[in-house]
Amino acid sequence: MTGQAKRELAEPLPVRKEACRVHSARSFGPALTVLLLAPLLVLLLLGFVYPIAYLVKLSLLVPQFDTAHYRRLFSDPLYIDVMVRTVKIAVAVMGLSFLLGYPIALVMAGKRRRLSLLAGGCVLIALWSPVLVRSYAFIVLLQRNGLINTLLHQTGLSATGLRMIYTEGAVILAMTHILLPFMILPIFVALRAIPHHYGQAARNLGAGPVAAFLRITLPLSLPGVFAGCVICFILALGFYITPALVGGPGSLMAATLIGQQVTVLLDWPFAAALATVLLLSTLLLVLMFRKVLATSRGFDHVH
């Protein structure tokens, strides 16, 4: 950081402290705001905007401007079907993560200290173990002679064993397990920010525990839910290794399709077209999602 920036940071602070103002972005001058944002902006421009622009260029200039790759993509039902399936799986993973993750986040944010520590520890350990290891763990669990089938066999519940590995259900299960921490942590943060006496006040005014949760806690935690859902959804769209390992031939996903074009056929322009379509549809879905949640009650009242 430059000397000038240091001075700017150092000088106004005592004044602000006296005024008891929160140090939010609004309290910085425009020059300092730009300066603070500059490293991130440069990183984003070089590491994100430039490659994406290059990708789009690659898909459209072959070598003159031509939409042939996009026409091929939209004329063959295969590619659209795979895109739609990818979105469906991502939505299923997101929904399942929400249903399983919200109660865990509630426990973590709850007042029973030991229980919340235990839950938090489990979530973080899961987050820190590598994706590849967890995908292989699911093979061990789900395969024909795996733990679950052995258990079913020994308890006499199923003589032949269930076919679980290499199915779409296995993909959704493994992906949900991997993405669960990304859902739990934002919801946990949102729940922690809600003062406990809001709930107590609701109970005081005659609301039952269910009503207090539905009308106070849940609406106030929606920003966390939104953040968790968006993170899970976007990460699920790009999953590559897990569907390849636990999925069968029926679970061809967009990332696998793009990988085939890049590494097997070396058709990078077409891969770029596929990636661009995936990116645009992701952006569109996230925008739609935001609109839906923003109109719901409570969302606008939380800062």
Add this chain to the structure above:
Amino acid sequence: MRTGTKYRRRVVSNLAACLLLGVTGGAALANEVVVATTGGAYEKALREAWFDPFTRQTGIRIVTVAGSNSQMRSKAAAMVAADNVTWDLFMQGEIQASSDQHRQVAQDLSDFCRQFAGRADLPGDTCTPAGVRLLSNATLLSFRSDAFKGATPETWADMWDTQRFPGGRAFPNFDDPWRVMAAALLADGVPRSALFPLDIDRALAKLDQIRPAVSLWWKTGDQSVQGMRNGDYSIGQIWLSRAQALKNEGLPVAWSYKASFLVSDRIALLKQAPNRENALKLAAFWLNSPEAQAKVCEALSCTPPSAAAIALMSPQARATMPSSDDVKTYLVVPDSQWINAHAARMLERWNAWIR
């Protein structure tokens, strides 16, 4: 002051020594070959039988980089496109080696190959402009011999015959579907000589018949091994190297050369390879040392390029190799030109069929 000069002199001489070391160190650094391999047991065998003896003889160090075949292919293409080549040699499947993309990435070895033209122990296509043959691997029909009493499956038609040979089936589902389509066509009665160009429609129609019986579509070699161990399938189209590994474990596994495809791996020289001369020396060393080839193929159950190498292999290893009669009548060598020309279309049809 006197000690000061002494000290300074020592510093200078130390610096000079360092510089000298640095220069020779730099030279030693350049005295190497960078080879991209698929790693694992494959690389270990190559290192023991080929790289290490070569280093002992010439003093040229071999640095290896590991990656999957497709990763190597795309990385090599990216390096040449970016004009920043750090590898010398990389492995390429026989089919990919005869593609246009390969020609854009690899150097033409015509001049280098001339020295092997008259060799009696090497078939004519051992050294081609695209690269030097490393070894050949079979993909074939393998089965659990404890699953069948009496007759055992021998041909692709037997694999389709779920009445006589009940049980699950396994086929590969990586991004290279010609092997499965070719097996379907052979099972449907297409003679070996008329296999290429592949009739994709007919192959997929034949595959529709077996689809309900397929219990494993394997993506990695490990899946095919794990499936055979677990009894997920009783007949599968898998790599001979993996079937051999299972047999070595003591599992009742057998295979049939009457249903087999033979595909080579080549080693190719990248354009603008930084250590071109050394890399060519390494390639020549391979073709000139049947001992090294025999040792590698003994470890990996593959077929070496040189006939002299086959003669050097142990009787047990030779017993698992296809006989010359098998090669003449049954073994299918793919039409690389056709496969390359139709790779995109084939994969598109395959993706549409399999999902």
